[in-house]
Amino acid sequence: MLLSQLNHKVQSGEKIAMLTCYDATFAKLMEAAGVDILLVGDSLGMVLHGAENTLNVSMHHMTYHTKSVAAGALNTLIIADMPLGSYxxxxxxxxxxxxxxxxxxxxMVKFEGGGEKANTARYLVERGIPVCAHLGFTPQSVNQLGGYKIQGKTAEGAAKIVQDANTMADAGVSLIVLEMVPASLAKNITETIKVPTIGIGAGVDCSGQVLVVQDLLGIYTGPASKNAAEFKSPRFVRNFLKDTNSIQDAVSTYVKSVKNKTFPAAEHSY
Structure with a gap:
């Protein structure tokens, strides 16, 4: 039912607002603010555990936080990341x-990777588990990618992402997250595939947007081992708390800004 409601919104042209969430309190707040999708992200390794990346997140971490989010949001679509080594x-x-x-x-579950993961996606979908694919910059591959870098800037790289998007769509995934890819590439993919896209650093033309809630609130300052004064937020981040009076207002403003297409603006895109 929740997935069909989401698809109806996409088909009617409404933008989808998605946020990461890790506990019941924020889940309840986000549901009240009209967030369409709550993502229990393996980003919790960074924003909750203080690590430099997501690589040490376990299935036990993910199930614990998924249960917590589900307890707080009874009427909102919840997607859980599959951590490194689980799929x-x-x-x-x-x-x-x-x-x-x-x-x-x-x-729904989300995992990273394109064509090489299509058989896994198809296997899950055929057994009744909805899947969200994650393309572009994939955090679990940060070491192989040489750091936090934009993907799809070259013709070859863009073609690979387009091919992966089509392959995963054909495998039956329900959503595709596009992270840190040129806005023009994300627009092309969104307009040509049959699956809704959720962008993060991918321009305003995706079917929806996602942010890490700690980034939305301007409170994430890097891993615990690094000096907070040296941290610089990624280009795609906007601090919504800065111009509002409460966390509730910040989340509501984010939802409205996604829906009316004022976020992301050009300065948040590549």
Whole structure:
């Protein structure tokens, strides 16, 4: 039901507002503010655990936080990230881990990768588990990608992302997250594939947007081991709390800004 409601919004031209969420209090607040999708992201490794990346997040972490979010939001679509090591090597193992997340309260699972993960996506979808693909910059591959870098800038790189998007759409995924890709590329993908796209650093023309809630509030200052004064927010981040009076107002302003297409602006895109 929640997924069909989301698809109806997309088909009617309404933009989708998505935020990361890790606990019941924020889940309840976000639901009241009209957030369409709550993402229990493996970004919790950075914003909750203080790590430099998402690589040490476990299935136990993800199921714990998924249960917490589900307890606070009874009427909002919840997507849970599949952490590194939980889906890459074996489709049956991926299914068992995805099922664990669904039983913990998620309505959909998300994992990183394109064509090489299509068989896994298809395996899950055929067994009744909705899947969200994640293309462009993929945080679990940060070491292979050489750091936090824009993807799809070259013709070859853009073609690969387009091919991956089409392959994952054909595999039956329900959503595709496009992270840190040129806005023109994200626009082309959104207009040509049959699956809604959620952008982060990918321009205003995606079907919707996602931010990490700590970024939205301007309170994330990098890993615990680094000096906060040296931290610089990514280009796609906007501090919504700065110009509002409360966390509730900041989240509501984010939702309205996504819906009326004023966020992301050009300065938040590549």
């Amino acid at each position: 890459e090597h074996d489709a049956e193992a991926a299914y068992k881990n995805a099922e664990w997340l669904i039983k913990s309260g998620a309505h």
